[in-house]
Amino acid sequence: MPGHILRAQGRCGFERELAPGFSTVSFVGYKVAYNADGSDLLTEDDASIKSMGLRAIQDPFLSDYEPEDSIEKITSEVDKQNIPQGPYACPGCKSVSLMLHYIGCWD
Numbered sequence: 368m369p370g371h372i373l374r375a376q377g378r379c380g381f382e383r384e385l386a387p388g389f390s391t392v393s394f395v396g397y398k399v400a401y402n403a404d405g406s407d408l409l410t411e412d413d414a415s416i417k418s419m420g421l422r423a424i425q426d427p428f429l430s431d432y433e434p435e436d437s438i439e440k441i442t443s444e445v446d447k448q449n450i451p452q453g454p455y456a457c458p459g460c461k462s463v464s465l466m467l468h469y470i471g472c473w474d
Contacts, residue, residue, distance in 0.1 A: 369390075373385045383466075385410045387399050395413070398416060398426070400416050402458075403421065405461075418440045428469045449469070
């Protein structure tokens with residue numbers, strides 16, 4: 368799987384573009400994570416997140432449906448991409464106002 372392009376936006380004006388996913392070139396997984404002091408968001412590889420003890424945010428736009436699921440469940444997963452996901456703690460103002468928006472895919 369390649370990955371998603373996400374835009375993180377807080378009510379205070381904080382904004383970042385993030386790219387969680389899995390690189391098929393380097394076979395490395397990437398997640399959204401807060402930096403060490405929680406003042407920013409970044410896309411970081413799984414090993415670095417673990418070694419630095421960073422707090423990660425799971426990609427809320429990943430599908431969890433199985434091939435045998437109903438068309439209704441599959442459709443609801445696709446529709447989720449049109450709805451911002453959150454809220455999460457905003458690195459800018461520290462309030463729980465950060466929303467993740469699906470922008471597209473990368474490969």
